[in-house]
Amino acid sequence: MQVHAHYIDGRWDSPQGREVIEVDSPTDGSLVGAVVAGDAGDVDRAVAAAVAAFPGWAATDMAERIRLVEALAAALAEHREELAQTLSSEMGAPVEFARGAQVGVAIRDLEELVAAARAHRPRRAASGSLVVAEAAGVVAAITPWNFPLHQIMLKIGAAVLAGCTVVLKPSEVAPLNAVIVARLVDAIGFPAGVINVVFGDGAGVGAPLTAHPGVDVVTFTGSRAVGAAVAKAASDSIKRVSLELGGKSAAIVLPDAPLAASVAAILGSCFANTGQTCAALTRALVPRSLVGDFLDEARSQAAAWAPGDPAGTTRMGPLTSAAQRDKVAGFVARAAGEGAEIVFGGEAPAALDGAFYEATLLAAVTPEMEVFREEVFGPVLALVPYDTVDEAVELANDSRYGLSGAVFSADDGAALAVALRLRTGSVGLNGAGLDVGAPFGGYKESGIGREAGAWGLEEFLELKTVMGAAHLA
Numbered sequence: 001m002q003v004h005a006h007y008i009d010g011r012w013d014s015p016q017g018r019e020v021i022e023v024d025s026p027t028d029g030s031l032v033g034a035v036v037a038g039d040a041g042d043v044d045r046a047v048a049a050a051v052a053a054f055p056g057w058a059a060t061d062m063a064e065r066i067r068l069v070e071a072l073a074a075a076l077a078e079h080r081e082e083l084a085q086t087l088s089s090e091m092g093a094p095v096e097f098a099r100g101a102q103v104g105v106a107i108r109d110l111e112e113l114v115a116a117a118r119a120h121r122p123r124r125a126a127s128g129s130l131v132v133a134e135a136a137g138v139v140a141a142i143t144p145w146n147f148p149l150h151q152i153m154l155k156i157g158a159a160v161l162a163g164c165t166v167v168l169k170p171s172e173v174a175p176l177n178a179v180i181v182a183r184l185v186d187a188i189g190f191p192a193g194v195i196n197v198v199f200g201d202g203a204g205v206g207a208p209l210t211a212h213p214g215v216d217v218v219t220f221t222g223s224r225a226v227g228a229a230v231a232k233a234a235s236d237s238i239k240r241v242s243l244e245l246g247g248k249s250a251a252i253v254l255p256d257a258p259l260a261a262s263v264a265a266i267l268g269s270c271f272a273n274t275g276q277t278c279a280a281l282t283r284a285l286v287p288r289s290l291v292g293d294f295l296d297e298a299r300s301q302a303a304a305w306a307p308g309d310p311a312g313t314t315r316m317g318p319l320t321s322a323a324q325r326d327k328v329a330g331f332v333a334r335a336a337g338e339g340a341e342i343v344f345g346g347e348a349p350a351a352l353d354g355a356f357y358e359a360t361l362l363a364a365v366t367p368e369m370e371v372f373r374e375e376v377f378g379p380v381l382a383l384v385p386y387d388t389v390d391e392a393v394e395l396a397n398d399s400r401y402g403l404s405g406a407v408f409s410a411d412d413g414a415a416l417a418v419a420l421r422l423r424t425g426s427v428g429l430n431g432a433g434l435d436v437g438a439p440f441g442g443y444k445e446s447g448i449g450r451e452a453g454a455w456g457l458e459e460f461l462e463l464k465t466v467m468g469a470a471h472l473a
């Protein structure tokens with residue numbers, strides 16, 4: 001797929017710049033496609049189109065917005081295979097995983113947003129006033145490569161249902177799924193300028209988009225470091241900013257937890273998508289007396305996570321690039337240097353050429369170690385022993401991040417009591433995973449704001465108080 005245009009104002013628009021971004025397969029290094037690298041001039045044209053389209057779109061009936069977003073969900077379902085194959089070839093997810101956890105979840109995102117939009121009541125009385133929820137304006141949406149379609153849909157689905165217009169800058173690492181999205185948006189017939197897509201990297205497109213005076217809201221998903229830069233750039237013109245950043249999420253295994261099922265859920269969370277999941281459970285907190293049993297069980301399940309060709313039946317493909325693989329290898333080497341014990345994994349498999357790395361379990365990890373604190377964004381689980389439940393809670397909360405977590409116990413009530421002590425935006429009980437009908441986002445340095453469902457819509461709404469008008473609600 002070679003695309004030398006941006007999608008602006010309802011058409012494929014000749015770019016200002018001629019530079020291209022090549023997309024290589026992390027599996028075998030082959031060229032899978034290319035997009036044009038945009039620049040500030042492309043951003044200007046896209047923002048101008050979104051600004052021009054805003055008044056008309058904000059005034060469009062909710063029923064019409066819902067009709068178009070439902071059509072987008074149906075189009076994703078119809079193109080599921082093409083999207084799954086594209087995602088797999090550009091970022092390495094196993095095709096079967098891409099069909100479900102990448103494309104299927106993106107469809108569910110839109111379904112839940114539509115349900116929230118149907119239930120949404122834009123006018124209500126408060127004290128003596130009428131309070132009206134209105135579209136917040138032009139949205140800049142900047143997304144990463146790890147669950148690219150899901151992240152795009154959470155943002156553009158919510159924004160357009162709220163009545164906002166959007167300029168999307170997808171990740172330059174995995175932009176090809178966004179090309180398909182733009183084609184589907186075009187075919188469905190969204191009004192020109194409601195959804196615009198500008199391809200390019202952070203410096204060329206992300207930075208000018210974030211600072212653009214025509215943009216009212218910036219919604220960003222990505223790394224903590226870039227999120228901080230985005231917030232700074234947006235603050236000059238007092239834009240509303242929501243950030244979905246990284247995590248170092250902890251799974252607390254309580255002493256009565258069913259061990260095999262707990263281990264399966266923790267390995268699944270940590271190793272799926274080759275560990276490139278912001279909410280992955282990457283620290284396993286295990287009662288000291290159960291560490292041996294936990295390690296035996298984890299060893300017995302490790303073979304299920306052998307890396308392999310993502311076109312086949314493997315559960316774990318390559319990392320998204322050789323650079324990402326080398327970053328992961330560096331984390332593991334430094335952890336071993338600091339005294340962590342490599343229980344399994346810890347190597348790039350010799351038999352595979354691409355950006356592969358073995359599922360890795362590190363034991364005897366302590367809070368002083370880098371791997372306890374920093375997001376690896378690879379298939380690396382750190383096991384930390386604990387002696388009391390209070391200590392487990394303290395270890396879990398001993399992080400600059402606060403995205404997610406998990407508690408495992410035979411007693412749901414006991415698990416909930418521990419879950420409520422975690423300073424994180426979500427907690428899974430006994431293996432429960434992402435729920436796109438409920439809010440998703442982080443405490444602390446994991447971000448600002450919430451995505452998904454009704455909470456996702458609110459990120460794109462402003463409130464207007466009309467005093468003396470409560471009787472008109």
Ligand code: NAD
Nearest residue numbers: 143144145170171201202206207222223226244245246278
């Ligand atoms: P990244 O921060 O490098 O890039 C994210 C996006 O920001 C890309 O589109 C990139 O081009 C753009 N960008 C880069 N510099 C920019 C700048 N100066 N101004 C504006 N935009 C800029 O992140 P990544 O490597 O693509 O993704 C991995 C990270 O994303 C991980 O840290 C992960 O935890 C995080 N993540 C978080 C969530 C969440 O919801 N909390 C979900 C997925 C990924």
